[in-house]
Structure formats: C-alpha cells, structure tokens
Amino acid sequence: MTDPNALSPLDLETPEKPFLDANELVINMGPQHPATHGVLRVILRLDGEKVLGLECVIGYLHRGVEKIGENRTYAMFNPYVDRMDYVAAVSNGLGYCEAVEKLLNVEAPPRAQYVRVILTELNRLTSHQLWLGTHALDIGAITPLFYTFRDREEILKIFEKYCGARLTTHAFRIGGLQYETYSGFEQEVKNFLNFFRPKIDEYEELLTTNRIWVERTKKVGVISGADCIALGVTGPVLRASGVKWDLRKAQPYSVYSKFDFEIPTGQNGDTYDRYLVRMAEMRQSVRIIEQAVEAIPEGPIMAKVPKVIKPPVGEIYHSIEAPKGELGYFIVSDGSTQPYRVRVRPPSFVNLQALDVMCRGAMVADVVAVIGTLDIVLGEVDR
Amino acid sequence: MGQIIEYIKSYLDSNQTPGAAGNMFWAFVYIVLVFLGLSVAVIAMNWLERKILAHMQVRLGPMRVGPHGLLQPIADAIKLLLKEDIMPAEADPLVFWMAPLLVVLAAFTVFVVVPFGPTHAITDMNIGILFMLGVSSLSVLGVVMAGWASNSHYPLIGALRSSAQMVSYEVAMGLAVVSAILMTSLNAEGTGTLSMIGIVQAQQAQGEWFIFKFFPLGLIAFFIFAVAMVAETNRAPFDLPEAESELTAGFHTEYSGFRWSLFFLAEYSAMIAVSSIAVTLWLGGWLRPFSTWLSGSTWDLFFSLFPGITFLFLAGMCFYSTAHMPKHPYFRIQTVGLAGFGAVLGLIGLLLFFPLVRDRVGDIYWFSVKVAGFMYLYIWYRGTFPRYRFDQLMKVGWKILLPMGLGVLILTASVALLQQKIWHP
Numbered sequence: 001m002t003d004p005n006a007l008s009p010l011d012l013e014t015p016e017k018p019f020l021d022a023n024e025l026v027i028n029m030g031p032q033h034p035a036t037h038g039v040l041r042v043i044l045r046l047d048g049e050k051v052l053g054l055e056c057v058i059g060y061l062h063r064g065v066e067k068i069g070e071n072r073t074y075a076m077f078n079p080y081v082d083r084m085d086y087v088a089a090v091s092n093g094l095g096y097c098e099a100v101e102k103l104l105n106v107e108a109p110p111r112a113q114y115v116r117v118i119l120t121e122l123n124r125l126t127s128h129q130l131w132l133g134t135h136a137l138d139i140g141a142i143t144p145l146f147y148t149f150r151d152r153e154e155i156l157k158i159f160e161k162y163c164g165a166r167l168t169t170h171a172f173r174i175g176g177l178q179y180e181t182y183s184g185f186e187q188e189v190k191n192f193l194n195f196f197r198p199k200i201d202e203y204e205e206l207l208t209t210n211r212i213w214v215e216r217t218k219k220v221g222v223i224s225g226a227d228c229i230a231l232g233v234t235g236p237v238l239r240a241s242g243v244k245w246d247l248r249k250a251q252p253y254s255v256y257s258k259f260d261f262e263i264p265t266g267q268n269g270d271t272y273d274r275y276l277v278r279m280a281e282m283r284q285s286v287r288i289i290e291q292a293v294e295a296i297p298e299g300p301i302m303a304k305v306p307k308v309i310k311p312p313v314g315e316i317y318h319s320i321e322a323p324k325g326e327l328g329y330f331i332v333s334d335g336s337t338q339p340y341r342v343r344v345r346p347p348s349f350v351n352l353q354a355l356d357v358m359c360r361g362a363m364v365a366d367v368v369a370v371i372g373t374l375d376i377v378l379g380e381v382d383r
Numbered sequence: 384m385g386q387i388i389e390y391i392k393s394y395l396d397s398n399q400t401p402g403a404a405g406n407m408f409w410a411f412v413y414i415v416l417v418f419l420g421l422s423v424a425v426i427a428m429n430w431l432e433r434k435i436l437a438h439m440q441v442r443l444g445p446m447r448v449g450p451h452g453l454l455q456p457i458a459d460a461i462k463l464l465l466k467e468d469i470m471p472a473e474a475d476p477l478v479f480w481m482a483p484l485l486v487v488l489a490a491f492t493v494f495v496v497v498p499f500g501p502t503h504a505i506t507d508m509n510i511g512i513l514f515m516l517g518v519s520s521l522s523v524l525g526v527v528m529a530g531w532a533s534n535s536h537y538p539l540i541g542a543l544r545s546s547a548q549m550v551s552y553e554v555a556m557g558l559a560v561v562s563a564i565l566m567t568s569l570n571a572e573g574t575g576t577l578s579m580i581g582i583v584q585a586q587q588a589q590g591e592w593f594i595f596k597f598f599p600l601g602l603i604a605f606f607i608f609a610v611a612m613v614a615e616t617n618r619a620p621f622d623l624p625e626a627e628s629e630l631t632a633g634f635h636t637e638y639s640g641f642r643w644s645l646f647f648l649a650e651y652s653a654m655i656a657v658s659s660i661a662v663t664l665w666l667g668g669w670l671r672p673f674s675t676w677l678s679g680s681t682w683d684l685f686f687s688l689f690p691g692i693t694f695l696f697l698a699g700m701c702f703y704s705t706a707h708m709p710k711h712p713y714f715r716i717q718t719v720g721l722a723g724f725g726a727v728l729g730l731i732g733l734l735l736f737f738p739l740v741r742d743r744v745g746d747i748y749w750f751s752v753k754v755a756g757f758m759y760l761y762i763w764y765r766g767t768f769p770r771y772r773f774d775q776l777m778k779v780g781w782k783i784l785l786p787m788g789l790g791v792l793i794l795t796a797s798v799a800l801l802q803q804k805i806w807h808p
Contacts, residue, residue, distance in 0.1 A: 049544075
C-alpha cells in the first residue's frame with residue numbers, strides 16, 4: 001500500500017508468504033462480531049493495530065425485498081418495507097406510502113399528514129437513541145445503552161397503543177392512515193416530550209465532555225463534505241461534514257414545510273461532530289413534534305383511494321429524510337396491481353461505502369467507532 | 384503428640400506472622416484461610432459487580448437464582464465447571480494449558496505477603512513490596528502465552544496489547560511505589576523498609592497515612608498508582624486486551640469452561656491484590672481511620688464496634704428485603720433463605736461484639752473495608768467510562784503518568800531531605 005488514502009480497489013489476495021510473516025495481518029471482523037451491528041463482515045488488513053485497508057462483505061441478511069415487491073400488490077408490499085430498516089420502520093413506511101400516493105396522484109388528508117409527521121419524528125428519536133446506545137457501547141461506555149433503551153420504551157409504548165406493533169409498525173396506509181389516533185394521543189405525546197427533553201441532557205452529561213469519549217471520537221473517521229457527496233453519503237454523516245442538506249428542508253415532503261426547525265451541521269466531519277449533530281437532531285425532532293401535536297387538524301384520515309390500487313403506467317422516484325439519510329423509492333408501474341419494479345435507495349447501504357475511506361490509517365478500535373457512527377442497519381444494507 | 388501441641392501453641396504467644404515465626408502449621412492454616420477468603424471475596428465481588436453495575440444502569444441485575452440473585456455466582460461456577468473443555472485444534476496444547484494456571488498462580492501467590500494485620504499475614508518478607516510487584520507482573524506472561532497459544536488473530540492482538548500495556552504502566556506504578564517507600568525512611572534511624580508490615584508500621588509511627596504525607600505529593604503518587612493499577616489489571620477504561628466490542632474477548636477468546644473461569648478468578652484476585660498494595664502503601668493498611676486525631680480508649684472502643692455494626696447492618700438489609708419479597712408461595716423458599724442469610728450475618732455481627740473477637744478482627748476489618756472501597760471504584764469506572772484507544776493508552780502511560788511519577792519522586796525526596804536536615808535536624 002503506497003498511498004493509504006488513495007481510493008483504489010483493495011488487493012486482498014495475499015501471495016504465498018512464509019510462516020511468521022510479520023508484515024500484514026488479515027482479520028475477518030464478523031459476520032458474528034459484537035460490534036458490527038448485525039451480520040456485516042469486514043475484512044481488515046492490519047499492520048499491527050493500524051488499518052491498511054478494509055473491505056465490507058455484505059449480503060448475509062439478504063431477503064430479496066425488492067423482488068418480493070414485484071410479486072405483491074401495492075398494499076401488500078407495504079409491511080415488507082418495515083423490515084428493511086427495522087429500527088426506523090415508520091420512516092420506511094412513510095417513504096413507500098408517499099411514493100405510491102405520488103404515483104396514484106392522490107394526497108393524504110392534512111390530519112393524516114400531521115399524525116404521520118409526529119410518528120415519523122418519534123421514530124427518528126428511537127433510531128437515534130438506539131444509535132447512541134450501541135455507538136457508546138462500541139466505544140466502551142456501557143451505561144448510555146440502558147438509559148436510551150429506558151426512554152425508547154416510552155416511544156414504543158405510544159406506537160404500540162397506536163397501531164399494536166412496537167418495532168415493525170406498518171403504521172401508515174397508502175392514502176393516509178388506517179387507524180384514527182386513540183383518545184389521549186396528543187396528551188401522551190406531549191407528556192413524553194416533557195419527559196424526554198431533560199433526558200437528552202442526561203445522555204450528553206455522560207458523554208459530551210467526557211475526556212475519554214472526546215479523545216476517542218475527535219479526529220476519528222474524518223470525511224470531507226466533497227467526499228461525502230462523491231460517495232453519495234447522506235444524512236447526519238453528510239451534515240456533520242458541513243453540508244447543509246436535509247430533504248425535509250431541501251425538498252419538503254408531507255407537511256414539513258409548515259414547521260419551524262433547524263438543520264444542525266458540523267464542521268470537521270469527524271465522529272464527535274456526527275455525535276453532536278445527531279444529538280442536536282433529537283432536539284429538533286422534539287421541536288417538530290411539539291409544533292405538530294399542537295396543530296393536528298380535524299378531518300378525515302384517508303384520501304379517496306380505490307380498493308384495488310392500480311396506478312397508471314409510469315415511474316416515480318420519491319425520497320424522504322430517514323434517520324440515517326436519504327431513503328428513496330423508485331417504483332415502476334405497468335398499470336397492473338403489482339409494481340413492475342421496486343428499487344430502494346437505502347441510506348445505510350450507500351453510507352457504508354464510506355467505511356473504507358474513513359478507516360484507512362486508523363486503529364482497529366476506530367473501525368468499531370466508525371461502524372457505529374455510520375449508524376448502519378444490516379437489514380437495510382442487504383434488503 | 385504433646386510436642387506437636389506445644390509446637391502449635393508456641394506460635395500463639397509469639398507476636399509475629401507464622402512465616403516470620405517459622406511455624407509451618409500456622410502458616411498452612413493461614414494459607415488455607417487466605418485462599419478461602421479470597422475465593423469468597425471473588426464470588427462476592429462477582430455478585431456485587433453485577434448488582435452495582437445493574438443499579439447504575441437502571442436495571443435489577445440477577446434476580447432469579449436465589450433471593451436477589453445471591454446464588455447466581457454459584458450457579459455460574461457450576462455451569463463453568465460442567466462446560467465442555469474446548470481446545471482449538473491448531474492451538475499449542477502445552478502452552479494453552481499452562482497459561483491460565485500461570486495467571487492464577489501469579490494472582491494468588493502475591494497474597495503471601497499481604498498484611499491483613501500486624502500478625503495477620505502468611506509471612507513478612509523484608510522485600511515484600513518487591514515480591515508483590517514482581518510476582519503480579521508475571522501474569523502478563525500468562526496472558527501473552529494464552530494469546531500466542533490460541534493461534535488465532537483476536538487473542539494475538541489482545542495479548543500484544545496486554546503486554547505493551549502492562550509493561551508500560553508498571554514503570555509509572557513503580558515510581559509511585561518508590562516515592563511511598565521513600566517516606567518510610569523518615570524516622571530517627573533514617574532507614575526505610577520494603578516489608579509490607581513495616582510500611583504500615585512506619586505510617587503508624589509517623590502518625591500519618593502516606594496519602595496525606597507532604598500534601599499533595601502523597602496524594603499525587605497515590606493517584607498515579609490508582610490509575611496504573613486499573614491499567615495493570617486490564618479493567619475499564621483500560622480493558623483493551625479484552626475489549627469486547629473490538630476483539631470479542633481478547634486474549635481469552637478461545638478459552639471456555641474451567642480454563643476461562645481461571646482467567647476470571649485471576650482477574651478478580653489481581654484486582655484485590657493491587658488494591659491491597661494501594662491500601663498498604665497509602666491508606667494505612669490495617670490502621671483504623673483517625674487513629675491520631677480521635678485517640679484514646681473510648682475512641683478505640685468506638686471504632687472496634689464497627690465490624691459488628693457492619694454485619695448487623697447487612698443483616699438488617701437482608702431482613703428489610705425479606706419483608707419486601709413477593710408474598711406469592713413460589714417465593715417462600717427464597718424468602719426463608721434470605722431471612723436465614725440475614726440471621727447468619729446477624730449472628731456473625733453479634734459474635735464480633737465480643738471483646739476477645741473484637742480485638743482480633745479489628746485490623747482485618749479495616750483492611751478489608753479499604754480494599755472493598757477500591758473494588759467499588761473499579762465497578763464505578765466500568766459503569767462510567769468509555770474505553771481508551773491503544774495509542775491514547777500509551778500516551779497516558781508514558782507522557783503523563785511517567786513524568787508525573789518522576790516529578791513526585793524527586794519532589795518527595797527533596798522535601799524529605801529538607802525536612803530531615805533543615806526543619807527538624
């Protein structure tokens with residue numbers, strides 16, 4: 001390896017070398033490894049503790065979700081998308097429903113839109129909580145995990161009360177919502193926000209100024225904004241590199257244009273900035289939910305959608321800002337009840353590309369930190 | 384026969400440790416007692432760590448096996464003993480077999496010189512502290528052997544990290560220890576001592592624990608040791624050799640069952656051993672707190688009641704929990720068991736109030752309480768800190784602790800010299 005920062009394909013075929021060769025060590029990290037967040041396999045090439053290069057091997061969780069989509073009706077495919085990013089199932093559902101609605105040329109009624117925003121932002125909180133807990137655990141701090149899971153439980157209770165499921169919620173339907181909100185929904189969301197606001201400070205107290213945490217995350221896994229754009233990296237990772245790009249503001253969907261919120265950005269594009277950006281995003285999500293829950297309009301929750309959904313011939317690409325980045329659905333319709341092709345642009349899969357760039361020249365411990373900070377979900381990477 | 388009884392009895396009159404008195408029988412008894420006590424301490428520590436860590440993390444910890452999970456360590460021990468003994472096919476069998484034994488041996492042998500009281504030690508070596516540091520650093524050899532013999536990548540990296548870490552931190556640790564030993568020579572004769580008992584007696588004679596000596600020099604030396612000892616025992620935040628999220632389990636990845644439990648045992652007894660060193664060198668060993676400030680027979684009596692009160696307090700906690708156990712008949716055995724445990728603790732507590740017992744166990748009690756304080760700190764660190772990265776760990780060891788240790792040593796020597804020659808010639 002002449003230039004460790006060069007973006008060249010890795011030569012992982014090691015030639016025959018004598019026993020006890022002290023130059024390079026090739027390690028398989030995963031697919032069964034506590035810190036690869038599922039079944040990611042990373043082939044590491046090490047010089048002692050230093051990473052010379054790495055390659056991700058994915059596909060251990062491949063279920064052919066896109067192919068399944070071609071053999072299901074539009075409504076039947078809706079629950080499948082929850083299983084991609086199972087940590088943020090509501091966001092997946094929102095993206096899919098909106099894409100099909102665009103294809104059908106219908107729009108969900110305002111009340112449904114507001115409830116959608118509330119649930120999606122709550123889901124962003126759960127996703128970020130899970131990221132924070134596991135990321136801190138990877139870096140060696142075990143306690144934040146339990147704090148975040150304690151508070152995540154309160155959100156899952158709201159989901160459960162609303163639609164019966166906690167994780168893979170299938171909360172939305174094409175054209176609106178299936179269920180009216182339960183009585184006391186608004187109050188419960190407000191109660192949760194009041195409960196949760198000081199909890200973000202509690203998480204930050206444990207980590208933000210912790211000397212070891214700062215040392216472990218600052219200048220680790222640095223990626224520039226230009227590199228992010230070149231690799232297609234989106235979401236908090238992109239924003240932490242100084243690019244102010246959030247689809248909720250850049251191309252507002254649903255009713256996001258009606259709310260007042262900011263896009264937190266970082267400057268250095270390192271793990272610490274990504275941490276700060278996500279923490280700030282949680283606060284912004286709280287702000288959005290606060291405004292939305294005050295302004296839920298009365299009215300129907302379902303638009304006029306035919307019983308059998310047969311979109312006109314055509315294609316659509318619709319993307320939303322999922323907790324992990326840009327989640328896009330490209331759906332081709334041939335006029336039948338089943339999509340001709342569903343292509344998902346998952347943020348985790350695209351962001352994972354940056355792992356090699358971010359890890360070259362770093363230490364083994366940094367690889368774990370970077371995998372954590374990319375916030376990947378293997379269900380979404382492999383689909 | 385009478386000769387043997389005479390031999391056994393003769394020790395009781397001598398005011399020495401059995402090793403120093405040359406009495407093999409009592410030395411053996413003490414070895415058995417220390418070994419049993421250590422095993423119980425490791426078992427208790429296992430339970431306490433889970434419980435305390437759990438309560439720091441808003442959960443309950445073990446609750447199923449026995450009341451409040453009190454029997455969990457025993458269940459775990461049985462599980463580990465009954466597990467299949469796996470040795471990787473590519474491993475070096477002899478080295479693989481020897482590594483855990485060496486680690487355990489090193490961890491237990493150091494207790495030969497740990498002074499639980501002026502006479503409560505297996506032996507008193509005139510190079511006690513050197514012996515302790517030397518033998519405890521042997522365990523790194525076992526770790527390296529384990530990593531090497533496993534013939535696997537993660538253990539190898541873990542062993543490399545471990546050897547580098549333990550060797551680096553021993554330097555800073557040694558400097559801190561030297562500055563404490565220097566303080567033992569501040570007497571009329573001007574001769575210091577390396578004997579563990581001698582070090583505590585020096586603190587007694589000077590009427591000051593070395594942590595407060597030449598404030599803040601003693602405190603800084605103690606701080607250096609307290610950091611280095613965590614690194615030395617591979618505990619959070621310096622637990623890189625077994626960093627779970629990076630190296631799965633580090634040097635003992637390939638070990639399972641009984642061999643693994645030996646590593647576990649060694650880790651915890653090493654923690655107790657280094658804490659004992661810290662207690663002996665800086666916290667006055669077996670001496671009770673405020674022995675100069677609150678002196679006199681009334682205060683002596685007051686402090687001698689502490690062991691009994693502690694046990695009665697523990698018994699009270701058991702009874703309190705008994706009253707709050709679920710009332711369902713399924714919990715009957717557990718409730719009775721907890722009450723019985725409380726009763727045993729209470730009886731021990733009452734026994735400790737008898738003057739004869741009270742005077743004998745006072746020193747052991749204070750020593751154990753101080754060590755227990757360190758054990759709590761270990762758990763607290765684990766619940767609070769993220770893990771250091773390898774290069775940062777080296778930076779802390781060589782660039783911060785080592786210069787600090789050198790500075791403290793030089794300053795301590797200078798201040799001691801000034802004190803001896805100028806202030807109190």
